[in-house]
Amino acid sequence: MASGGPAAGDGEEKGGVRAALSGLTTRGRSFLAAGIAAAVCAYVLGQSDLLRVGLLLAVLPLICVAVLYRTRYRVAGSRRLAPSRVPAGAEARVHLRMDNVTRLPTGLLMLQDHVPYVLGPRPRFVLDRVEPGGRREVSYRVRSDLRGRYPLGPLQLRLSDPFGMCELTRSFSAFDILTVIPRTEPLPPVRLAGEAAGHGDGRQRSLALAGDDDVIPRGYRHGDDLRRVHWRSTARYGELMVRREEQPQRARCTVLLDTRRIAYQGSGPDSAFEWAVSGAASALVHMLERGFAVRLLTDTGGSVPGEGADGFAGATQDSADSAGLMMDTLAVVDHSDGAGLSRSYDVLRGSTEGLLVAFFGDLDEEQTAVAARMRQRSGAAVAFVLDSSGWTQGPRDDAEVEKRLRQLRETGWTALAVPSGAALPDLWRLAGRQHSESAVAGGTTGFSGGWS
Structure with missing residues (x-):
């Protein structure tokens, strides 16, 4: 709250005494005018009683103004x-x-x-x-x-x-x-293979060997077990130093939202762009609930909230706080004036492997090639491609859309077209099934985790 x-x-x-006088109602103005008129007539006619009446009529609204003004x-x-x-x-x-x-x-x-x-x-x-x-x-x-x-x-x-x-x-x-x-929808649990930098069922796992500790010591804190004192570092620094405990690493997920103005047509709550924003919000919440370290990335190259390593959140923040920060960003996200996805590609190219979930608008041949290259360092990648012409009753080119999807699939993407009014939970389930089928057909094996 x-x-x-x-x-x-x-x-x-508002204002001072002048504003207070301007607040006189019709009744107050009438009393004031009648009082002034009575006082003038009393002065002309020499009637003292009428003067008293006139003064009473004129002073009463002024007293009311003064009382209100002083409160x-x-x-x-x-x-x-x-x-x-x-x-x-x-x-x-x-x-x-x-x-x-x-x-x-x-x-x-x-x-x-x-x-x-x-x-x-x-x-x-x-x-x-x-x-x-x-x-x-x-x-x-x-x-x-x-x-x-x-x-x-x-x-x-x-x-x-x-x-x-x-x-x-x-x-x-x-x-x-x-x-x-944005509206969010609960997504069904599905499993995705091939996520090398992740962990099963969204739970934390340690990259260190069992029983091993981080070789970098830290200062002693009240309550630390004395058996963890690192004596060599203690002698070197002149103060008690202890070995760090295992540092678990969370699986990572990047949610990419294409906000290019030229990639969407139409506007309003039922437009393709609003569907993409809502889909990105649903994916963010779903992955955070499963324990992933998540970041929101746009075509401009900006990541949100950007407080963890490489912009990932969830590992050092509560999931509710992380979701709140990203939801606040999605509440005001608007179209960008950029024409390409190169900035987001540069960010992904320099990051570690992890799950990539992308929501694309219309893709031409050049931007499809850029999107295809994003898959190179990602452990698993899923793309929801919106043909915005199908959302605005415009002429559709299904062959061209299928061509773009095929190009993405050839580089390892699990790519799906998003028709007008599609339900994200159904597409989410279909994406998991298609990825499993392609993994079996290609004879690939990998860590079973990803979406759950």
């Missing part, structure tokens, strides 16, 4: 999101709370929160009199089919005096961010 604390200053009135820092507001990160199409609830921090009751309060139009209509609430030290809580729901980061706020409060003479609008400075992440 994300919470928005009280606004800075607990509510700030400028006496109302506190806060906002809380539950949750602050939701998948596209899901609802989040926004809780608003108003506190009267004065010793006087408030009048009628009209509450309004600023919400982007894609999240729904602007919420408005009418709050009855709030007793001294009291509070009022209201809530509303927001929903978006489009991923992104949406600001909520600032919160506006309209104060009214008991006589309805004046209304003042105050804006709170606090605001919150609602992050709408």
